[in-house]
Amino acid sequence: MYRGRVTMLFAVVLFLPLVSLAYPPAVGIVGQNRDCLACHANNGPWADEARTILDIVDATTGESLGLPSGEFLIEVERGRTRTVLTQIGRQAGDDAPAPVRNAWLYVDPGQIETGSLSKFAPGWSVNLPMACRIVGDPVDKYPGAAVTSLPMTVRPGDSAQDAQVELQVMLTAGESAKGNPNEWLTGNYLVRNVKLRVIDP
Numbered sequence: 001m002y003r004g005r006v007t008m009l010f011a012v013v014l015f016l017p018l019v020s021l022a023y024p025p026a027v028g029i030v031g032q033n034r035d036c037l038a039c040h041a042n043n044g045p046w047a048d049e050a051r052t053i054l055d056i057v058d059a060t061t062g063e064s065l066g067l068p069s070g071e072f073l074i075e076v077e078r079g080r081t082r083t084v085l086t087q088i089g090r091q092a093g094d095d096a097p098a099p100v101r102n103a104w105l106y107v108d109p110g111q112i113e114t115g116s117l118s119k120f121a122p123g124w125s126v127n128l129p130m131a132c133r134i135v136g137d138p139v140d141k142y143p144g145a146a147v148t149s150l151p152m153t154v155r156p157g158d159s160a161q162d163a164q165v166e167l168q169v170m171l172t173a174g175e176s177a178k179g180n181p182n183e184w185l186t187g188n189y190l191v192r193n194v195k196l197r198v199i200d201p
Contacts, residue, residue, distance in 0.1 A: 044188040045096035046171045052090060053142055054169060054190060059083040059151050062141070067195075072167070074154060075197040081155045088169055089135055089147030098135060098146035099171040099187075105130040106152070106194065108165045121196050123160030128152045156198045163196045 046052060056065045056072045065072045065084065076082040088102040106129040111119045120126045129152065137149040172187035 040170060040172075040185070040187050040189065042187065042189045044099070044171060044173065044186040046090060046099060046188040049190070051094050051096075052171070052190065053087060053145060053147055054167075054192060055087045056167070056194065057085050057087060059085050071193040071195060073195045073197060075199055076154060076156050077199045077201055078156050078158070078160065081153050083151050083153040085149050085151055086131075086167070087139055087142075087147055087149045088171070089142065089145050090171070091142065092144035094146075097173065100173045101132055101134050102148040103130075103132040103170045103172065105168045106165050107168060108163065121160070121163035121165050123157050124163065124196060125155040125157060126152065127154075154196070156196070160196075160198050162198055165194050165196065167192045167194050 056074070057063060058065065060083070065074055067073055074082065074084060086104060088104060090096070090098055106126065107119045108121045111122070116122070118126070120129050128150065131148075131150050133148040133150055135146040135148050137147055139145065139147050139149050169190040169192075170187045171190070172185055174185045
């Protein structure tokens with residue numbers, strides 16, 4: 001019995017680094033990888049961003065928070081919350097096959113190598129900074145498109161300052177092999193800067 005437990009423990013310890021490499025939160029959470037490309041290939045059929053949907057909208061008004069620069073701006077009064085929707089996908093009528101899953105992560109690159117449990121901007125609370133979701137969410141603005149849409153709520157606390165995070169995105173199809181995320185999986189990587197602005201009452 002004792003020998004069996006030792007063997008099982010050894011196997012878990014040996015395999016744990018492979019899990020950390022392939023698991024999506026390897027960017028700053030269970031690993032210190034800088035971005036998704038540390039594990040995944042940028043080899044999918046969705047490289048033409050002209051047909052890609054990548055937007056952050058206010059959950060109440062539906063207004064896009066995009067700026068002319070291609071960045072996004074989320075403004076929140078200190079101590080209050082604001083919910084936004086992260087919308088990712090491909091437009092209807094795309095020649096390429098639709099992605100199956102979209103994965104995304106909001107991360108402050110300066111926090112990746114720190115011991116902080118949160119890799120979001122310091123002083124900001126966030127309830128859902130990352131997700132992996134099958135496409136098919138209905139979005140009125142994009143009828144017939146292969147899209148994911150999911151809410152995220154942020155709140156600047158007492159110590160929060162204006163900050164910037166990255167929205168790292170992977171559009172994917174296929175299934176990733178355990179320990180080898182590039183096998184059987186195709187994807188395209190996108191990144192956008194998201195500015196966070198504190199409004200003091």
